[in-house]
Amino acid sequence: MDADFAAYLERVRGHRAELRDSVAAVDEALASPIARGGAWRERVRAALAELSHDFRDHVDLTERPGGLYASVRRDSPRLAGRVQRLLREHERYGEDIDAYLAVLEHAGTMADLPVFREEVTTLMGQLVRHRQKGADLVYEAYDVDLGGSG
Numbered sequence: 001m002d003a004d005f006a007a008y009l010e011r012v013r014g015h016r017a018e019l020r021d022s023v024a025a026v027d028e029a030l031a032s033p034i035a036r037g038g039a040w041r042e043r044v045r046a047a048l049a050e051l052s053h054d055f056r057d058h059v060d061l062t063e064r065p066g067g068l069y070a071s072v073r074r075d076s077p078r079l080a081g082r083v084q085r086l087l088r089e090h091e092r093y094g095e096d097i098d099a100y101l102a103v104l105e106h107a108g109t110m111a112d113l114p115v116f117r118e119e120v121t122t123l124m125g126q127l128v129r130h131r132q133k134g135a136d137l138v139y140e141a142y143d144v145d146l147g148g149s150g
Contacts, residue, residue, distance in 0.1 A: 079141055
């Protein structure tokens with residue numbers, strides 16, 4: 001592995017920590033009392049906005065030409081199917097994050113806040129698993145541990 005790619009993987013590692021923290025912030029906001037009404041909605045909205053930003057950065061970092069996914073496809077073609085699944089997840093999760101954020105930003109009425117909270121909580125679990133799959137992919141392709149906490 002050349003020095004430039006090693007430095008790039010360090011950026012990926014650092015960004016993973018930001019994404020993990022954003023997911024945790026959404027989880028924490030969701031766990032606050034729904035009975036707080038507008039304050040609950042605003043806290044969840046702010047956390048989702050930060051997650052949306054960090055997720056877009058994650059997509060840009062991994063999907064850019066010469067980025068992680070292109071490198072894995074080039075260096076470990078046997079993992080191309082897994083890369084493709086992660087790409088599909090990027091699209092789906094990005095759309096989901098933006099849709100939930102739009103509901104909160106446009107102050108639409110939510111008939112059932114507990115259902116909304118459950119749906120977003122489920123999405124946070126999916127994002128945690130997405131990070132795990134990405135770390136597994138990098139380890140399998142390059143024998144590099146991105147770390148569970150970073």
